[in-house]
Amino acid sequence: MNKLEHLAIIMDGNGRWAKKRGWNRTKGHEKGVETVRDITIHCSKIEEIKTLTLYAFSTENWKRPKLEVNFLMKLLERYLKNEEPTYMKYGVKFETIGDLEPFSKGLRKVIDNLKEKTKNNTNLKQYIALNYGSQDEIVRAVNSLVKENIEVTTDTLTNALDLPYSIDLLIRTSGEHRLSNFLLWQVAYSEFFFTDTLWPDFSPNELDTIIDNFKNRERKFGGI
Secondary structure, three states: OOOOOEEEEEOOOHHHHHHHOOOOHHHHHHHHHHHHHHHHHHHHOOOOOOEEEEEEEEOOHHHOOHHHHHHHHHHHHHHHHHOHHHHHHOOEEEEEEOOOOOOOHHHHHHHHHHHHHHOOOOOEEEEEEEEEOHHHHHHHHHHHHHHOOOOOOHHHHHHHOOOOOOOOEEEEOOOOOOOOOOOOOOOOOOEEEEOOOOHHHOOHHHHHHHHHHHHOOOOOOOOO
16 A cells, blocks of 8 residues: 655646636636645645645746736735635645746745745645746756755755655646656656546545555556
8 A cells, every 4th residue: 555645736727627618717727726725725634645746837837928927926926825824724834846036026025924934834745836847946956066066966966956855646637648847856756647637626535536546556666
């Protein structure tokens, strides 16, 4: 029986969810934020899950229409402000991975504030990937090692990454079967699960079903 300590999710399908209903894409993002809350709370109640990493905004997402990007930044800021009581109630420690430098000073301040407020929470650690791309993460990590004159090895590179932990299970919603530059190093021996469900419709019940599937898989890690 496999133990699930680190769960990662590529949250995909907000736009398609809204389009199917004849709505603006922003409605899908708003509903997707509600799903983030529901899944985070659910994971905080599963004792074996220690870390939840969510792919929210990639380094490539800046290519989207400016109006949508601006909406996403405002939605993120509003979510982080409004959800502080939820993080505290369920003992969730908030962290980020990715390069936050391109974000506004105001948004970075909100991010830093929530990190500070939740730093002593121990029930679940939640990483939200913001302006994150795995290739960018690896390049930044290698450059930091070179700058400090540290030999690049598997261990030193792992420790220099934004997220220096392996993933047990990676889930992608919306029916797409690709990693989209997410945690390429960390998923070396992860189990993958792809669901056709669009992210706004992804539920704790479906997550439980996937976890049951994961627990019964055979993980060999290169062995026999």
